[in-house]
Amino acid sequence: MPDLPSAARVVIIGGGISGCSVAYHLAELGWTDIVLLERKQLTSGTTWHAAGLVGQLQSTQNRTRLAKYSADLYMRLEAETGLATGFRQCGSMTVALSTERREEILRLAGMARAFGVEVHELTPSEVGAMHPHLNLDGVVAGVHLPKDGQADPGNVALALAKGARMRGARIVENVKVSTVTTAGGRVTGVDWQSGEESGHIAAEHVVNCGGMWGRDLAARNGVTVPLHACEHFYIVTETIPELQRLPVLRVPEECAYFKEDAGKILLGAFEPVAKPWGMDGIREDFCFDQLPEDFDHFEPILEKAIHRMPMLAEAGIHTFFNGPESFTPDDRYYLGEAPELRGYWVAAGYNSIGIASSGGAGMALARWMTDGAPPFDLWEVDVRRAQPFQKNRRYLRERVSETLGLLYADHFPYRQMASSRGIRRSPLHEHLKARGAVFGEVAGWERANWFADAGQPAEYRYTWGRANWFDNQRAEHMALREGVGLLDMTSFGKIRVEGRDALAVLQTLCANDMDVAAGRIVYTQMLNARGGIESDLTVTRLSETAFLLVVPGATLQRDLNWLRRHLGDAAAVVTDVSSGEAVLPLMGPKARDLMALVSPDDFSNGAFPFGTAREIEIGMGLARAHRVSYVGELGWELYVPTEQAAHVFETLVEAGTEVGLRLCGLHAMDSCRIERAFRHFGHDITDEDHVLEAGLGFAVRTGKGDFIGRDAILKVRETGLSRRLMQFRLTDPEALLYHGEPILRDGKVVGHVTSGNYGHALGGAIGLGYVPCSPGETGAEMLASTYAIDIAGRLCPADASLAPLYDPRSERVKL
Numbered sequence: 001m002p003d004l005p006s007a008a009r010v011v012i013i014g015g016g017i018s019g020c021s022v023a024y025h026l027a028e029l030g031w032t033d034i035v036l037l038e039r040k041q042l043t044s045g046t047t048w049h050a051a052g053l054v055g056q057l058q059s060t061q062n063r064t065r066l067a068k069y070s071a072d073l074y075m076r077l078e079a080e081t082g083l084a085t086g087f088r089q090c091g092s093m094t095v096a097l098s099t100e101r102r103e104e105i106l107r108l109a110g111m112a113r114a115f116g117v118e119v120h121e122l123t124p125s126e127v128g129a130m131h132p133h134l135n136l137d138g139v140v141a142g143v144h145l146p147k148d149g150q151a152d153p154g155n156v157a158l159a160l161a162k163g164a165r166m167r168g169a170r171i172v173e174n175v176k177v178s179t180v181t182t183a184g185g186r187v188t189g190v191d192w193q194s195g196e197e198s199g200h201i202a203a204e205h206v207v208n209c210g211g212m213w214g215r216d217l218a219a220r221n222g223v224t225v226p227l228h229a230c231e232h233f234y235i236v237t238e239t240i241p242e243l244q245r246l247p248v249l250r251v252p253e254e255c256a257y258f259k260e261d262a263g264k265i266l267l268g269a270f271e272p273v274a275k276p277w278g279m280d281g282i283r284e285d286f287c288f289d290q291l292p293e294d295f296d297h298f299e300p301i302l303e304k305a306i307h308r309m310p311m312l313a314e315a316g317i318h319t320f321f322n323g324p325e326s327f328t329p330d331d332r333y334y335l336g337e338a339p340e341l342r343g344y345w346v347a348a349g350y351n352s353i354g355i356a357s358s359g360g361a362g363m364a365l366a367r368w369m370t371d372g373a374p375p376f377d378l379w380e381v382d383v384r385r386a387q388p389f390q391k392n393r394r395y396l397r398e399r400v401s402e403t404l405g406l407l408y409a410d411h412f413p414y415r416q417m418a419s420s421r422g423i424r425r426s427p428l429h430e431h432l433k434a435r436g437a438v439f440g441e442v443a444g445w446e447r448a449n450w451f452a453d454a455g456q457p458a459e460y461r462y463t464w465g466r467a468n469w470f471d472n473q474r475a476e477h478m479a480l481r482e483g484v485g486l487l488d489m490t491s492f493g494k495i496r497v498e499g500r501d502a503l504a505v506l507q508t509l510c511a512n513d514m515d516v517a518a519g520r521i522v523y524t525q526m527l528n529a530r531g532g533i534e535s536d537l538t539v540t541r542l543s544e545t546a547f548l549l550v551v552p553g554a555t556l557q558r559d560l561n562w563l564r565r566h567l568g569d570a571a572a573v574v575t576d577v578s579s580g581e582a583v584l585p586l587m588g589p590k591a592r593d594l595m596a597l598v599s600p601d602d603f604s605n606g607a608f609p610f611g612t613a614r615e616i617e618i619g620m621g622l623a624r625a626h627r628v629s630y631v632g633e634l635g636w637e638l639y640v641p642t643e644q645a646a647h648v649f650e651t652l653v654e655a656g657t658e659v660g661l662r663l664c665g666l667h668a669m670d671s672c673r674i675e676r677a678f679r680h681f682g683h684d685i686t687d688e689d690h691v692l693e694a695g696l697g698f699a700v701r702t703g704k705g706d707f708i709g710r711d712a713i714l715k716v717r718e719t720g721l722s723r724r725l726m727q728f729r730l731t732d733p734e735a736l737l738y739h740g741e742p743i744l745r746d747g748k749v750v751g752h753v754t755s756g757n758y759g760h761a762l763g764g765a766i767g768l769g770y771v772p773c774s775p776g777e778t779g780a781e782m783l784a785s786t787y788a789i790d791i792a793g794r795l796c797p798a799d800a801s802l803a804p805l806y807d808p809r810s811e812r813v814k815l
């Protein structure tokens, strides 16, 4: 009979590195009554066969921050626990074989450096000096991270487990969780089995660290954790006598990584088309299992690797390894509390970088569970980004066969997934496609990003330079600025909040005043207690007791979750009505002229002012027109019952010929919104960003009474801001900004670009980003500095502004 309590504060399911790290960090934060249950033996799923690379260079700042934490933790873990982890700070090197890849690694290096990661750029001959066995054919550059390392993954997990046990956590093997029990939308504990024995542990929290079992385990409780295992291949050579100690080497363009360990080379592959595994479930007795080798599948990578490191041709292969690892639809892992079930936490789906990620992820989750909020913005890995449909196994199988290879593929800006597409489509999809739309995907939605001209291939050609759609974007952008453009934003999340207490609920959750007349639209944020932004939305009062909330499609699950969790026993219901209406923004100074051609209603400023919504006739149908704009121009967002969308679209397009209507895509919408300095949730504004630092004080009404975040606003009003969101325009019209580029103030790195695009009306790349300031420092003082943005090592001078560079007085929306 396993030695298990009948109650615990938290039960962690899964004894891989993820579960051990969560247990370690919760114990470190003083949690008692921690129980970790492992179905077989610790590390016996995926951890034991991981390659053990601890690389800090991740594709975003916050994942880099977490990976840096892992590297620092593993450095000290052996001394703390007395258990050897095999961690060696051998450094790592990534080489580029093309100028495009060079741009990518130098951009990443600049970003990582801004976060305190030591990183050096290398010329080809410096690459050769650092790795003398390397064939330098085609190598154009490299980056070296001396503090990267490698470790024995199993031992790191065991050391974390020991550290957790030393602080009182109970870690028990050979106990399987058969059910996570629930009541009233909350976790109540777990039922367990061990051989013939079974029992129950009552618990406030459960953490799903189930790795490749994570999806199925979650699905049993209706929780969405979309991940799927893929086969991951590597070989280990026999001992190579002349081999010296080497840094980890990544040659992403040849899909390969090389790790020197004890005189042998481990060569691993991230091939472009991977082999999903475990489609019909995973064998009950799976424990330290390997999968059958597939030499034909590995051979193309091996051939290139032999060319790159010719000594491999002579080295015998000691081990040909194939083992399953979990992959997710967007190559990002899942952390946080599941929106479906209170007390159900997730740390899973590590996409083959679980050793590098788990240390930091365990720390972040433990702090999240302790404080009820993540330690910093973790939206990119937040489990609430998962869409319910992504549980579908066929979707996952097809998608992960692509995402494994994407780990080492070029991470070009605007790169789109090729697999598992077309799942969520607007009713106008075929209309847009027939007119040249090139689609991108967000949250499963297909969205027209740009429109190809007649005869132009309707496809992306990826680059770090000017894209093949740059001129299309410019034409669409200028149509929105000078004429009239029609967009399709059906992917917006639409939420109805209604009932006797709907107003009271929204007054508590929103920073702006919701007590407005029916037909008014209010731009607002939902804040957390720190004044950070949980949601960025418009709220339209439909009647005394009904409100329509419009949110980005990508944040719908998060926003629904935030609303529902704060309902308490209020007499209000929250309903996702996203599928009921298509959204057609008609924007530009000629929008009123076009509306007059398709509708008998009055669209004058007097009759239809900015910030109002009303039902209108359009063609032979009805729509609700909202006078708002995310591009900063006169216009209306038309909310049309889904089944009337095609009719309204056809009516607008037909009449539009008279006023030069142009179909516009999301790329033009984004370039317009960044010129106008409209913030984008998840980039410019997150739960870490105080609403006043974000420059959104104009949408805050502290005088209306209490609401979540009010105290934090009053406090900052008293103490002053410690940073401010600024807008930048590069003075070189050729340079391009995407995201993550370091910002320099008077020659010193002070922040990074939170979002970037090209300002076609302003004539240069535009970026937003936070700049620290001292309390009391005036805007004029901030603007007296000189600013530059580091783009892959080149310093590009930038004009900085606190007010929007385009239409600073917001006159155009009120034309």
Ligand SMILES: NCCCC(=O)O
Pocket (backbone or CB within 6 Å): 050, 051, 052, 053, 054, 055, 250, 257, 268, 352, 353, 356
């Ligand atoms: N599991 C392999 C890790 C690969 C990498 O860190 O690049």
